[in-house]
Amino acid sequence: LAKTTQPISMDSYEGQEVNITCSHNNIATNDYITWYQQFPSQGPRFIIQGYKTKVTNEVASLFIPADRKSSTLSLPRVSLSDTAVYYCLVGLLSNYQLIWGAGTKLIIKP
Amino acid sequence: KAGVTQTPRYLIKTRGQQVTLSCSPISGHRSVSWYQQTPGQGLQFLFEYFSETQRNKGNFPGRFSGRQFSNSRSEMNVSTLELGDSALYLCASSRRPGQPDGYTFGSGTRLTVV
Numbered sequence: 001l002a003k004t005t006q007p008i009s010m011d012s013y014e015g016q017e018v019n020i021t022c023s024h025n026n027i028a029t030n031d032y033i034t035w036y037q038q039f040p041s042q043g044p045r046f047i048i049q050g051y052k053t054k055v056t057n058e059v060a061s062l063f064i065p066a067d068r069k070s071s072t073l074s075l076p077r078v079s080l081s082d083t084a085v086y087y088c089l090v091g092l093l094s095n096y097q098l099i100w101g102a103g104t105k106l107i108i109k110p
Numbered sequence: 111k112a113g114v115t116q117t118p119r120y121l122i123k124t125r126g127q128q129v130t131l132s133c134s135p136i137s138g139h140r141s142v143s144w145y146q147q148t149p150g151q152g153l154q155f156l157f158e159y160f161s162e163t164q165r166n167k168g169n170f171p172g173r174f175s176g177r178q179f180s181n182s183r184s185e186m187n188v189s190t191l192e193l194g195d196s197a198l199y200l201c202a203s204s205r206r207p208g209q210p211d212g213y214t215f216g217s218g219t220r221l222t223v224v
Contacts, residue, residue: 043215
């Protein structure tokens with residue numbers, strides 16, 4: 001049974017690179033790994049999605065090793081506005097279910 | 111384009127009452143999912159509808175139900191409210207089910223049960 005595990009919280013400072021790792025054992029070959037960001041009093045919003053190796057967009061990078069048992073969301077040069085909860089999830093192509101992690105509360109300090 | 115609209119934004123109900131929440135998806139999106147979010151439990155999946163049919167269901171008691179209309183708008187209903195049902199209820203729409211990068215969430219309905 002697929003499950004995602006991520007740290008409950010992390011702290012960092014403005015201008016630093018932040019890496020949040022998510023463990024997802026037992027995912028199938030074609031399941032996608034996706035990350036969402038949530039600010040207080042708002043719904044989550046899509047950040048990035050990957051299948052294998054590395055994906056980069058204007059907001060973040062996603063690193064997925066060959067065994068796909070984990071993934072790492074990388075936020076370059078964070079600012080105070082990156083303070084949010086970050087969710088890792090796996091999309092199961094077998095039944096279209098989404099397996100959400102518990103979320104990582106990221107606090108950026110000045 | 112208009113986003114996902116959830117109404118009402120805030121709601122206060124008494125134990126034992128029932129409540130109906132509404133979600134209007136983005137135009138062209140035919141899949142609507144509902145989530146319950148509490149501080150201690152994170153995002154908990156309730157159910158997903160696509161073309162008026164429930165496609166997936168989470169582990170919630172039968173007091174939680176939903177439906178989807180032909181225009182893709184969705185409602186969820188909670189009967190016999192309990193204090194533990196106090197939460198932020200989020201709706202997300204997508205063009206089709208199981209599209210992890212395609213979900214757009216509304217701002218949620220904050221339900222307080224007293």
